[in-house]
Amino acid sequence: MISVRALTKEHGRVRAVDDLTFDARPGTVTGFLGPNGAGKSTTMRVVMGLDRPTSGDAVVNGHRLAERTAPLHEVGALLDAGAMHPGRSGRAHLRIAARSNGIPLSRVGAVLDQVGLEGAAHRRIKTYSLGMRQRLGIAAALLGDPGVLMFDEPVNGLDLDGVRWIRSLLRGFADEGRTVLVSSHLMSEMQLIADRVVIIGKGRLIADATIAEVLQDLEHQRVRVRTPDADALAEALAPRATTVERTGPDELEVAGLPAAEIGAAARTVGATLHHLSEVEQSLEDAYLRLTDGAVEHHGHRSEPVTADLAGGER
Numbered sequence: 353m354i355s356v357r358a359l360t361k362e363h364g365r366v367r368a369v370d371d372l373t374f375d376a377r378p379g380t381v382t383g384f385l386g387p388n389g390a391g392k393s394t395t396m397r398v399v400m401g402l403d404r405p406t407s408g409d410a411v412v413n414g415h416r417l418a419e420r421t422a423p424l425h426e427v428g429a430l431l432d433a434g435a436m437h438p439g440r441s442g443r444a445h446l447r448i449a450a451r452s453n454g455i456p457l458s459r460v461g462a463v464l465d466q467v468g469l470e471g472a473a474h475r476r477i478k479t480y481s482l483g484m485r486q487r488l489g490i491a492a493a494l495l496g497d498p499g500v501l502m503f504d505e506p507v508n509g510l511d512l513d514g515v516r517w518i519r520s521l522l523r524g525f526a527d528e529g530r531t532v533l534v535s536s537h538l539m540s541e542m543q544l545i546a547d548r549v550v551i552i553g554k555g556r557l558i559a560d561a562t563i564a565e566v567l568q569d570l571e572h573q574r575v576r577v578r579t580p581d582a583d584a585l586a587e588a589l590a591p592r593a594t595t596v597e598r599t600g601p602d603e604l605e606v607a608g609l610p611a612a613e614i615g616a617a618a619r620t621v622g623a624t625l626h627h628l629s630e631v632e633q634s635l636e637d638a639y640l641r642l643t644d645g646a647v648e649h650h651g652h653r654s655e656p657v658t659a660d661l662a663g664g665e666r
Contacts, residue, residue: 358408370555383546428493438478482509539636553646578627
């Protein structure tokens with residue numbers, strides 16, 4: 353189990369993590385989500401004992417990991433797939449990690465086979481693709497057969513087959529009773545494998561809930577309606593709906609009302625319905641709504657620039 357309590361970490365004048373508290377429990381995949389710069393990687397580094405907290409604490413099974421002499425037996429982590437000596441072979445990298453943690457060298461071959469790198473184990477890491485380095489990092493995390501696993505963006509660089517593999521791997525670990533904490537910007541993946549999510553922004557906790565709890569907010573339930581009487585129906589729904597948005601000549605998207613109530617309103621005003629369906633709530637929608645005020649760097653859609661024949665812009 354990973355327990356974070358009132359954790360604060362400052363880098364000079366920047367407060368990367370601000371009074372953060374949450375648990376990642378055994379038998380559960382906990383998604384650790386937040387915008388860039390939210391403090392996810394910093395929190396994971398503190399858990400691993402790589403950074404010291406300014407205040408508060410982060411422990412694994414009740415102990416600070418920095419106090420353990422052989423941490424790979426207790427927790428396996430992939431925080432940076434680039435943190436490997438490029439001149440070593442994949443097998444040598446794992447053998448060094450095994451020896452330094454008192455792990456039998458027989459585990460090296462076992463984890464190489466588990467992550468699908470047995471055939472490339474003799475090659476130098478500098479020849480590995482990003483996806484192969486990710487797999488090697490996961491192999492290192494699994495060396496000690498730990499009960500706690502922590503991965504920072506584990507699907508980076510993986511192809512579709514690799515993404516499906518890591519999804520099955522993480523889900524399988526949790527089903528075995530292990531604690532799994534994983535950060536990712538791929539909300540669709542998190543919705544498939546996570547049991548609960550911890551969402552942070554600007555170092556502070558925004559949400560700590562199950563996937564179902566994050567998605568159940570009726571206020572933001574959305575229904576798509578197609579009707580030639582869109583104007584009349586929109587006018588009838590406006591006083592009761594959260595929003596009524598015109599998404600096409602004959603199409604509306606309504607938030608805050610169930611489909612049955614919209615259908616009843618259409619019958620009342622005599623609107624003919626060609627289509628009526630609830631828009632499935634996604635974790636991505638919920639995440640964007642929850643973190644809207646915590647994103648520090650917003651991009652903007654570019655506007656087309658038209659040049660005249662004289663070379664000027666208009």
